[in-house]
Amino acid sequence: MGIINKLSDELVSKIAAGEVIERPASIVKELMENAIDAGATTINIELKNGGIDLIRIEDNGQGMLSEDARLAVQRHTTSKLHTENELYDISTLGFRGEALYSIGVISELEIVTRHKHEDTGTIIHVRGGEVVNTSKTAHDTGTTVTVSNLFFNTPVRKKFLGSAQSEYRACLDVIDRFVFGYKNAGIRVINNGKEVFTIQPAPLEARTILRIDQGLKNKLYDVSFDNGILKVDGYISDPDYTTNSSRLMYLFVNGRYIMDKSLNFSITNAYSTALPKGRYPVAVINLFLPHNFVDVNINPTKTAVKFADKSMVYDAIRNAIRDSINKRAIVYASPDPGMDKNRFKEEVKEAVESYRTSFPHGSTTSTGYATSKKTRIFSTPYGAKPGVSMNAAADDQQTILQTGEFSALDILAQFNATYIVASSPDSMVLIDQHAMHERILFEQLLKNSQVRQRQSQFLTVPQEIFLNENRTSILADIQDALRTIGYELTTGRNSVTVRAIPAGTVFSPLSLIELIDNSMRADGPSHTELTADQKTDPLYRIMADVACKSAVRAGDFLPVEKIRALFGQLDQLGIPLNCPHGRPFVFLLPKTEIEKFFHRR
Ligand SMILES: Nc1ncnc2c1ncn2[C@@H]1O[C@H](COP(=O)(O)OP(=O)(O)OP(=O)(O)O)[C@@H](O)[C@H]1O
Numbered sequence: 280m281g282i283i284n285k286l287s288d289e290l291v292s293k294i295a296a297g298e299v300i301e302r303p304a305s306i307v308k309e310l311m312e313n314a315i316d317a318g319a320t321t322i323n324i325e326l327k328n329g330g331i332d333l334i335r336i337e338d339n340g341q342g343m344l345s346e347d348a349r350l351a352v353q354r355h356t357t358s359k360l361h362t363e364n365e366l367y368d369i370s371t372l373g374f375r376g377e378a379l380y381s382i383g384v385i386s387e388l389e390i391v392t393r394h395k396h397e398d399t400g401t402i403i404h405v406r407g408g409e410v411v412n413t414s415k416t417a418h419d420t421g422t423t424v425t426v427s428n429l430f431f432n433t434p435v436r437k438k439f440l441g442s443a444q445s446e447y448r449a450c451l452d453v454i455d456r457f458v459f460g461y462k463n464a465g466i467r468v469i470n471n472g473k474e475v476f477t478i479q480p481a482p483l484e485a486r487t488i489l490r491i492d493q494g495l496k497n498k499l500y501d502v503s504f505d506n507g508i509l510k511v512d513g514y515i516s517d518p519d520y521t522t523n524s525s526r527l528m529y530l531f532v533n534g535r536y537i538m539d540k541s542l543n544f545s546i547t548n549a550y551s552t553a554l555p556k557g558r559y560p561v562a563v564i565n566l567f568l569p570h571n572f573v574d575v576n577i578n579p580t581k582t583a584v585k586f587a588d589k590s591m592v593y594d595a596i597r598n599a600i601r602d603s604i605n606k607r608a609i610v611y612a613s614p615d616p617g618m619d620k621n622r623f624k625e626e627v628k629e630a631v632e633s634y635r636t637s638f639p640h641g642s643t644t645s646t647g648y649a650t651s652k653k654t655r656i657f658s659t660p661y662g663a664k665p666g667v668s669m670n671a672a673a674d675d676q677q678t679i680l681q682t683g684e685f686s687a688l689d690i691l692a693q694f695n696a697t698y699i700v701a702s703s704p705d706s707m708v709l710i711d712q713h714a715m716h717e718r719i720l721f722e723q724l725l726k727n728s729q730v731r732q733r734q735s736q737f738l739t740v741p742q743e744i745f746l747n748e749n750r751t752s753i754l755a756d757i758q759d760a761l762r763t764i765g766y767e768l769t770t771g772r773n774s775v776t777v778r779a780i781p782a783g784t785v786f787s788p789l790s791l792i793e794l795i796d797n798s799m800r801a802d803g804p805s806h807t808e809l810t811a812d813q814k815t816d817p818l819y820r821i822m823a824d825v826a827c828k829s830a831v832r833a834g835d836f837l838p839v840e841k842i843r844a845l846f847g848q849l850d851q852l853g854i855p856l857n858c859p860h861g862r863p864f865v866f867l868l869p870k871t872e873i874e875k876f877f878h879r880r
């Protein structure tokens with residue numbers, strides 16, 4: 280007997296729905312797309328438990344005729360595509376005719392809508408793909424879609440959902456894409472009955488500042504380009520305002536948010552060496568080009584596109600950003616920054632005022648990450664006291680410097696402002712200053728987390744930092760961990776006030792913001808030092824991040840007293856050099872090897 284069978288229609292629908300609807304955020308995306316396609320200028324989003332319990336999206340778009348509403352929930356039904364030719368000239372966000380149907384298959388879906396040309400509205404109720412009820416009702420022009428009981432008939436899917444907080448954050452991420460892609464749409468978000476934010480139509484730079492970080496004020500450059508076919512329009516951050524992931528680089532094609540690694544590269548490439556390695560700017564780049572120059576039918580979630588001429592797009596972005604950075608450099612150099620800045624300030628002020636949520640004044644003191652390049656190499660050897668004779672076998676490098684011997688090393692020089700050159704009686708010792716300091720701080724934080732009496736240092740002035748809702752939500756999850764290692768903080772609705780930080784660490788509003796962002800990623804740049812188990816624990820991720828951010832950097836000049844103090848700490852902490860995590864920070868070149876090289880042996 281053959282082994283192939285035909286899948287039931289029901290199963291086929293569920294499989295297809297799974298491609299489009301993965302989590303609440305996918306529903307928010309599809310419903311917001313529909314609202315925008317219907318010409319909505321106001322979109323209200325209501326969530327319960329991050330969308331797991333309820334998603335309701337209300338728009339003031341054109342609404343649906345009663346007969347269309349009945350069709351809209353069927354499979355492969357759309358008003359946006361009629362012929363194959365049109366498929367290559369799509370001007371709407373939707374075109375596949377499957378979003379509402381897919382949502383209906385895996386939830387309870389209610390649509391209430393009234394078309395501008397009809398007097399009464401229509402209600403349609405769908406459960407698990409079946410229309411269970413339709414009736415008439417009064418409704419304003421526009422559409423309200425409510426999704427509840429999500430994944431009730433696909434329990435495995437339900438099990439794979441994240442916590443209410445993480446689903447909530449994913450929804451906010453998706454909503455922000457519309458905030459940046461459609462600056463003329465007013466958007467309001469409510470979660471669990473509380474207003475999260477309301478944003479009025481506002482210039483893109485103001486929206487960027489409001490939704491990403493108030494520390495971006497005066498740090499955004501405007502990007503524009505137009506060759507008659509392709510128009511590029513957007514904002515990028517000053518090279519001294521960077522983050523360590525590409526998460527805050529937003530790209531839109533005719534309003535559609537897309538993910539495209541090579542275009543992301545065109546952005547970072549434009550900064551050239553102004554961007555430190557492993558750092559990414561904030562960028563919101565809108566591309567506009569004729570619809571038939573872009574193929575949007577690439578994947579089911581519609582977040583990738585194909586360009587008829589990708590290199591034109593790549594070059595345009597890169598050149599526009601390059602111009603923008605160069606121009607800005609000239610403005611900086613001129614004695615009077617002139618009108619431009621004032622106009623910018625006014626616009627931001629207006630937008631901030633129209634932003635109804637009341638923020639505390641928050642951080643404006645964003646500090647950048649440009650490291651000071653005070654390269655200096657010790658010209659004379661330090662501490663040239665004769666070493667104690669120590670004839671240990673030089674071949675086992677791991678054991679030589681294990682026990683309290685850092686303080687006994689003779690410090691000779693700092694090479695390339697990155698490595699400490701020292702000597703023990705029978706070896707030359709090279710130490711990576713950043714890796715060493717990072718390790719010391721990590722061990723200290725670990726110790727701090729294990730004692731009752733935390734070692735904290737108080738800030739002279741408590742720092743209040745503005746956080747967007749996404750970060751407020753992450754902070755709620757990690758604030759205990761932060762306190763455990765010595766932070767003293769109080770959280771407000773859209774802010775956090777920091778009073779004290781762990782002893783020996785450094786602090787800046789931007790570094791705290793990054794810490795919050797990184798604590799949710801398992802693979803942050805500073806997490807590579809952690810063991811697999813530690814990577815899954817936010818406390819370890821936070822400690823690794825704080826240690827990395829507070830450590831001296833490659834390129835920092837280190838006075839010999841500072842080096843001595845660090846060596847003392849290393850000995851005190853008794854850090855084993857052959858520990859399973861942490862990258863190596865000591866390189867030993869035994870005298871015997873040196874002698875071999877010079878043919879003395
Ligand atoms: N909020 C809305 N306002 C007005 N009409 C809507 C709204 N939502 C859906 N529709 C209508 O219902 C149809 C089906 O919507 P659905 O999202 O399922 O498909 P689509 O948007 O055409 O394509 P896609 O599956 O790519 O999103 C739309 O083509 C549109 O005519």
Ligand SMILES: [Mg+2]
Pocket residue numbers: 309312313372373374378379
């Ligand atoms: Mg749609």
